[in-house]
Amino acid sequence: MKKINISFFLNGDLIEKKLDPESRVLDLLRNILWKTGTKEGCGDGDCGACTITQAYPLNNKIIYKAVNSCLMPVGKLQGTSIITIEGLEENNDLNLIQQAMVDQHGLQCGFCSPGISMSMFALLANKGIPSYDDLKNALNGNICRCTGYEGIRDAAKQVLNYINNNPNYDIVPKKIRECENKLLELELSLSEGDYLIPLSIETLKENIKNNPTAMIVCGCSDVSARAHISGEKFLKVIDVSRVKEMNQIQLINEDLCIGASVSLTEIINSPIVQEKAKVLSSGLKELAALQVRNLATLAGNIKNASPIADGVVLLMAYEAKLSILGSSGYKEIPISELYIGYKKTILEEGDIIEKIIISKEALSKEYHMEKTGKRNSVDIACVNSCASYKKENNIISDLCIAFGGISEKVVLEKIGKIENEYEIEICARDISLKYNPLSDVRGSKDYRVKLIKNHVIKHYAFITGEL
Ligand SMILES: Cc1cc2nc3c(=O)[nH]c(=O)nc-3n(C[C@H](O)[C@H](O)[C@H](O)COP(=O)(O)OP(=O)(O)OC[C@H]3O[C@@H](n4cnc5c(N)ncnc54)[C@H](O)[C@@H]3O)c2cc1C
Ligand code: FES
Ligand code: FES
Numbered sequence: 037m038k039k040i041n042i043s044f045f046l047n048g049d050l051i052e053k054k055l056d057p058e059s060r061v062l063d064l065l066r067n068i069l070w071k072t073g074t075k076e077g078c079g080d081g082d083c084g085a086c087t088i089t090q091a092y093p094l095n096n097k098i099i100y101k102a103v104n105s106c107l108m109p110v111g112k113l114q115g116t117s118i119i120t121i122e123g124l125e126e127n128n129d130l131n132l133i134q135q136a137m138v139d140q141h142g143l144q145c146g147f148c149s150p151g152i153s154m155s156m157f158a159l160l161a162n163k164g165i166p167s168y169d170d171l172k173n174a175l176n177g178n179i180c181r182c183t184g185y186e187g188i189r190d191a192a193k194q195v196l197n198y199i200n201n202n203p204n205y206d207i208v209p210k211k212i213r214e215c216e217n218k219l220l221e222l223e224l225s226l227s228e229g230d231y232l233i234p235l236s237i238e239t240l241k242e243n244i245k246n247n248p249t250a251m252i253v254c255g256c257s258d259v260s261a262r263a264h265i266s267g268e269k270f271l272k273v274i275d276v277s278r279v280k281e282m283n284q285i286q287l288i289n290e291d292l293c294i295g296a297s298v299s300l301t302e303i304i305n306s307p308i309v310q311e312k313a314k315v316l317s318s319g320l321k322e323l324a325a326l327q328v329r330n331l332a333t334l335a336g337n338i339k340n341a342s343p344i345a346d347g348v349v350l351l352m353a354y355e356a357k358l359s360i361l362g363s364s365g366y367k368e369i370p371i372s373e374l375y376i377g378y379k380k381t382i383l384e385e386g387d388i389i390e391k392i393i394i395s396k397e398a399l400s401k402e403y404h405m406e407k408t409g410k411r412n413s414v415d416i417a418c419v420n421s422c423a424s425y426k427k428e429n430n431i432i433s434d435l436c437i438a439f440g441g442i443s444e445k446v447v448l449e450k451i452g453k454i455e456n457e458y459e460i461e462i463c464a465r466d467i468s469l470k471y472n473p474l475s476d477v478r479g480s481k482d483y484r485v486k487l488i489k490n491h492v493i494k495h496y497a498f499i500t501g502e503l
Contacts (some may be wrong), residue, residue, distance in 0.1 A: 037270070040229035044113040046071070046122030048211035050218070057111030057231030058270060060260070062086045064110050064119060073121035073150045074105055077179070080261050081107045081328050082414075084178035086217055087151035089158040091219070092116040094283075098216045100161035100208075101301070101330040102154060103175065107260040108331070110254075111231035111275060115224035119214055121150035126209045133157055133207070134197055140190035141183070148180040152188060155326070156195060160207040165199055168192070176324025176414055230272045237281045240388065241361070243274050245465060248363075248386050250274045255331035257324075258340045277333075285309060290396035296335035296389045298345075299304055301326065303334065313394060315403035319350045319422065320451060322407050325414045333337075335389040338371065341379040343419055344440040344478075346407065352438035352448050353403060353422035356392045361388040368393070378444040401426055401434065402500045406491050409478065417441055418479035419487040423495040430457070432499055442473045442488055454496065464492035 039054040046069065055064065062079075065071040065088070086106040091098050092115065125360075130138065133153045143149040143313045152175060159166055159174040180188060199205060206213065226233040232247070234240040244250070245475035250272035253259050262268065276282060282297035284304045292312050295302060301322050303309050309317045323329060324336075325348040338346035338358065348371070356371045363386060371392075374381050383389075405422045409415040419441040427432045435451040448491075449467055454460050464496035473484035497503040 037230045037273075040111075040226065042110060042114050042226075042259060044115065045117035045212075045219060045222075047119055047216045048117075048209065055110050057109060057226070057229065058273065059110050060106055060205075060264075061088070061108040061110055061113060061118070062105040064113075066106060071120045071122050075147050075150060076106060077147070079264055080107045081257060082179075082323070083148075084151040084155065084327060085148055087154045087158075087178065087327055089119040089161065091119070091161070091216070092224070093220055094226070098219065100156035100158045102177075103326050103330055104177075106264070107257050109231070109256055109260065109273075111226060111233065112161075112256065113271065114226050115219070115222040117212065117219050119154070119157065119161075119212055121153055122208065123212060124153065126211075131207070131209075131223075131392065132198060132205070133160075136194040137188070140187050140194055142187035142191035144182045148178060148183075152178045156192060157207060158197065160195070161469065162356070163206075166196070167205060168196055168294060171196060171467045173482050174326060177327045178186070178267075224278055226275075230270075231275065232273065233235070233275045233278055235278050235280060237279060237361070237390075240274070240276060240279050244388070245384050247272050247274065252276060252386075252388065254336050254495065255299060257328050257332040258336055276335075276388065287312070290399070292394040292399060294334065294394075295391045296391055299331050300329040300334070304329070306438050307502075312399050313354065313403075315405050315422070316350050316394075317406040319346060319407075322346060322405070331447040334392055338374070338389060338392075339381065339383065341375060341381050341445070342416075342419060342440075343378065343443060343445050345446065346417065347447045348422055349420050349422050349440040350405065350440045351392065351394075352446050353405075353424045353436060355398050355424075355436075357393045357395070358389050359391045359393060361390045362386070362412045366390070372448055375445040398424070404495050406494055407418070408487055408491070416478065419473075419484055419491060421491040421495070423499070425499055427499060430500075432496075435499075436477045437467075437492065437495060439467075439471075439488065439491070441478070442471045442484055447471075457496070460492065460496040464489040467492060 037057040043052045043053045075085040077083035078202040081104045088105045091100045227236045251270040282295040284295045284496045334347045337345045401424045407417045407420040409417040421439045423437045432454045438448045475481045
């Protein structure tokens with residue numbers, strides 16, 4: 037892509053430079069700006085070595101997030117502030133987090149340490165006093181290959197201890213706090229060149245009209261990981277992550293409407309989602325690691341069309357509808373009608389998922405999610421499923437189960453009323469006989485067939501309170 041002017045803050049200093057917006061932030065930091073403290077491990081979003089903190093204005097507040105710089109295109113830096121490990125020191129002293137890592141023997145080779153420190157920093161920069169569990173969760177996307185996690189955990193505890201005893205302590209160096217106000221003056225959009233960042237639906241419509249074949253991206257987590265492997269390049273990109281109307285979570289006539297550009301982290305933390313669709317919130321916590329969830333969206337998960345996508349399994353159980361903005365205006369389609377084959381949807385070029393709608397009827401049901409993978413979290417599942425049901429006077433009715441990983445697309449099984457264990461056993465057997473899953477690195481065909489049965493039984497055990 038041709039270079040364009042991009043303005044952002046790096047460790048409190050304003051950078052205004054002509055840069056290739058499609059290139060990776062990690063390469064910009066290491067090879068052009070010589071901030072080599074940020075490391076490259078996997079290059080695919082899996083290890084957290086490249087974690088930096090990004091701050092930007094959202095709903096009249098500056099928020100700090102840990103992100104993987106290997107998955108982030110440089111265009112996404114426009115109007116934001118990024119902090120790398122070099123930005124933590126103040127007056128030539130180690131920062132609280134760095135000192136705790138040293139004190140508690142939290143590092144050996146030090147390759148993972150910048151990423152680990154930046155993950156802790158992002159959490160603490162948002163102020164408030166996090167719990168130890170918050171800190172542990174903030175670190176679940178950071179892998180350490182040589183120290184072992186005990187020292188890192190102890191460092192996290194030391195940091196928390198200090199913050200608890202000094203509640204007014206600010207982890208963010210003064211210079212970086214000071215640029216927050218100036219940050220508000222930077223333009224958030226990019227309206228020229230090959231990487232466009234529209235801020236409103238109207239501008240988005242215009243951008244699409246003028247560039248009908250442009251690649252649409254939002255969090256860019258899937259697109260960047262794919263491009264890293266394939267070397268794929270795009271002529272034009274429209275980044276929808278900052279479209280205001282697509283960044284809201286609302287209840288409209290008691291239906292839950294989630295803007296397509298809201299990140300998974302914001303969905304998980306949304307009080308409305310936690311109250312109305314608790315399992316959607318808790319289920320999404322199992323998707324990837326925090327650094328990925330800070331960028332990724334449901335829309336990207338839906339359009340990516342993976343047959344194992346956690347978001348799709350959840351939304352299929354919630355019988356969600358998608359509001360699609362196409363060339364002839366808006367239309368609504370049930371997610372169950374979206375997929376027509378392996379990674380194939382009925383969406384046409386230029387179609388934008390604008391929001392995801394869960395009806396009040398669906399919100400009145402109960403839900404339970406199961407995910408089986410090689411690790412409890414931070415891993416793509418072997419088989420995942422989500423059950424929706426009603427339960428009154430111990431009678432289970434309207435039971436539906438959405439499954440991922442057993443067919444070329446996510447499927448929804450409508451089961452209905454279940455009166456006893458015998459019926460659920462038959463149902464589990466019948467569903468497992470219906471599918472012919474593939475064998476791959478995540479599990480063999482036979483294992484997946486067993487998992488189908490086990491998931492049905494496990495949902496039943498949860499619903500009846502036996503689990
Ligand atoms: C390390 C790693 C781990 C992961 N782990 C999991 C996991 O455990 N479970 C899981 O389900 N997924 C996982 N994923 C997949 C990925 O994070 C999700 O699919 C994510 O939700 C994609 O969202 P995004 O906004 O980043 O999409 P992008 O990468 O921006 O886009 C993905 C696709 O969606 C399209 N798109 C994006 N937004 C829109 C829109 N509004 N309208 C129309 N099309 C749109 C793009 O054109 C592209 O085709 C993982 C990915 C990585 C890199
Ligand atoms: S290098 Fe591994 S997550 Fe970026
Ligand atoms: S200290 Fe060596 S990988 Fe963590």
